Amino acid sequence: MSALTLAARDSSTMVRRQLKRLVRYPSMTIQLVITPVILLLVFVYVFGGTLGNGLGGAGNGRSAYVNYVVPGILLMAVATAATGTAVMVATDMTEGVIARFRTMRIWRPAVLTGHVVGAVIQQLLGMAVLIGVALAMGFRPDATVVEWLAAAGLLILFVVAVTWLSVALGLKAQTPESASNAPMPLILLPFLGSGFVPTDSMPTVLRWFAEYQPFTPIMETLRGLLLGTPIGNSGPIAVAWCAGIAVASYLWAKHTFDKA
Template identity: 60%
Template sequence: MSTVSLAARDSATMLRRNLRHALRYPSMSLSTAAMPIIFMLLFVYVFGSTLGAGIGGGRYVDYVAPGVILMTAAAGAISTSVSVCMDMTEGIVARFRTMAISRVSVLTGHVVGSMIQTAFGMVLVTGVALLIGFRPSAGPAEWAAAIGVLLMLTLALTWLAVAFGLVSDRPETASNLPLPLTLLPFLGSGFVPTGSMPAGVRQFAEYQPFTPITETLRGLLMGTPIGHSALIAVAWCAAIALGGYLWAKTRFNRAR
């Protein structure tokens, strides 16, 4: 077998291992969706009537749902970081290094497995949003593009979370490092328009990664203007994915 075939086979084995762990501990997968769902219910039913008045008369659930769906990707990064850290600190990776398997398969299994778990969480969050009144106007092409945006963001944040897990010396640290990612949608256009924010906060909100990604997803699902947000969103996702991958690869190769 070629080197690529061996790497693909070993990566599939590691993927099965991670998926079996997810099935054995379903609370980890459900927790990815739990926090976004709680925030969505809170903002729609408690703050929705007040915040909805500032979005031009539209229904607040239609405005906030895309941002909450993106929050699921950030929440999934926490469980990814913890899972990687536990593998590194409990000795299983050291055992893998003594076996005749592709080194890249260990991280690939984590990345693909985590993306599947996060996608499951996004489906749950989207389902709850639809149940409480979210009514996207997207057609099949727009839905396909929206799924592509979600996969890009999930891949980027997953590689970053893998790097966080590799640099953490214990699971508690691994769970704290990705936590700021879950706050970025609040400091962007996920819950309120950036134009309603004070000057300093507005500048940060307009230039941080989640705002163009949110505006792109909202535009695809709800038909709002996208403008240059799509190109900026792709650039942010590519930069985060590349940076996370290179960081994770370097840390993994240095680990003993």
């Protein structure tokens, strides 16, 4: 077999391992699906009437706010899932299974690839459920097929970037418990961006941070693609952030894994 064939075979084996783990322990997947759905319900039905009236433009109240908040909830769902990925990676590193894999004739990066692909599949399924719930609650995108595909591509790129970052954080953590806390700042970024309210309603210092942190251009690009709001230069900035995070996190994870 060629090196490429061996790498593909070993990677597919590790992906199957992760998928079997997700099936055997469904509680994490259920939690990752339910948590963003609950947040969506709370923000739309508890705060949506007031916050939606402050958005301006067409529509008001909950009907306007559900359209506005869905991109932020989608990114928060990805950030929440990063915790589970980091914990699983840290568990593998501390329970000795990685040491056993290293005694076998397998492509070394296949272990990390399995974690990443398994987590991406899990998160895409969770986001599909979240979008379905949002549609039932009144989310009404007017995107064309091309715009839906572009939005899906951006979400996949973002998921891959955050997943590689969570893998790197899991590798650096000393215990699964500490790994569960490492991705916590990612969950806060949608709140400190345009995820739940427009940035122009924030104090000056917070508005500056909100406009230049990575989550805001991604959320604004998703709104533009799905709802027709202005995108401006958010599109290329969003892609650049996702690509930069993905590459840097991959290199960090690979370097940490090779040294462990």
